[in-house]
Amino acid sequence: MRVTPQGLYCAPGDFFIDPARPVARAIVTHGHSDHARPDHGAVLASAETLAIMRTRMGEGRAGREQQALRPGEAVTQNSVGIRLVPAGHVLGSCQVVLDWQGSRIVVSGDYKRRADPTCAPFEPVVCDVFVTEATFALPVFRHPPAEAEITRLLDSLRLFPDRAHLVGVYALGKAQRLIALLRQAGWDRPIYLHGALLALCELYEGLGVRLGPLAPVPSPAKRGGGGLLAGEIVLAPPSAEATAWVRRLAEPVVCAASGWMRVRQRAKARGVELPLIVSDHADWDELLETVAAVQAPEVWVTHGRDDALVHALGLRGVRGRALHLLGRGEEEEDAAPLPAEAAPAAETAG
Known part of the structure; x- marks a missing residue:
């Protein structure tokens, strides 16, 4: 394996993993x-x-040829054995297991170690080289139980029944996980969605992940109206609270809902009243536990x-290497413009 401008390249197999360019x-590890x-x-991919790629990109841009590989199924490309093993990050997320001439490299993609009702759990694979993310690789990042964060949200709903609760979530993975956690906690009322979240929630349902009653956020009866959905839960992309769309509520x-809500300054800068520490990435302890579980003497860190993390691994006798891959770690929902329904003129949209 070597790092190229396109990303991680497997030379003997002549393929890339999660390349940044065509x-x-x-x-592809996940969507x-x-x-x-x-x-x-x-x-x-799975x-x-x-x-997910077809839903987000369109059929014509998700790969001219598409090959689905089931978890545990093996194929060979130019003498390199390839398997996909669940990564626990979002629906369909997988680690890539590569076997060649008696050596094994595992490329994790993004992963988490917590239980998630919307995707298969992470499976550690013993290997010679483990390629890992390090999104939350600082000791300050120790995620609380997600169920406790959901309890805080429900407690706030009881405390403020005359206010809507607008939760910023990524469209892929976080939205569906939060919905499933709310259902597990007993919330059986409709959960209202910004239009940017609808397509992927429908896809999850179509792929067998039950999310319960969902509904789009309604439009006000008149232009500029508001006051909707008091006492209800509304999910939207993280940037929605900065648009005129929020005036409906x-x-x-x-x-x-993010692992970054552990950083109080980040929550304050975004005007978040109720930060919910719910992450789809491994925290500090889980990163170290995972490296121990895969028993790799060498660990490469993508982003x-x-x-x-490299320093902590060195203290444990593990060789660490930072790859500095470009374009990793910023899922587009953080910064991308919202769909047209979020613009002020869309107050009358359906």
Whole structure:
């Protein structure tokens, strides 16, 4: 394996993993846009990831040739054995297991170690080289139980029944996980969605993930009207609270579900009243536990706080290497413009 401008390249197999630019052959670990890019020639991924790519990019841009590989199924490309193993990040997310001439490299993609009712759990694979993310690779990042954060949200709803609760979530993975956690906690009322979240929630349902009653946020009866959905839960992309769309809601309590909500300054800067520490990435302890579980003597770090993780691994006798891959770690929902319904003129949209 070597690092190229396109990303991680497997020379003997002649393919890339999560390449940042269009290539002839790509293996894609999951559907977030910092890993799944359009216009590759041939794409190998889980069936769910391919479905997510088609939903987000369109059939014509999700790979001219698409090959779905079931978890545990093996194929060979130019003498390199390839398997996909669940990564626990979002629906369809997988680690890539490569076997060649008696050596094994595992490329994790993004992953988490917590239980998630919307995707298969992470499976550690013993290997010679483990390629890991390091999004939350600082000791300050120790995620609380997600169920406890959901309890805080429900407690706030009881405390402020005259206000809507607007929760900022990524469209892929976080939205569906939060919905499933709310259902597990007993919330059986409709959960209201910004239009940018509808398509992927429908796809999850179509792929067998039950989310319960969902509804689009209604339009006001008259232009400029508001005061809607008091006492209800509304999910929207993280940037929605900065648009005129939010005026529809009844004095919304602004919430955000992210591992970054551990950083108080970040929550304050975004105007978040109720930060919910719900992450789809491994925290500090889980990163170290995972490295121990895979027993790799060498660990490569793709993105995140690679300096802290490489240092900690060195103290444990593990060789660490920072890859500095470009374009990783910023899922597009953080910064991308919202669909037209979020603009002020869309107050009358359906």
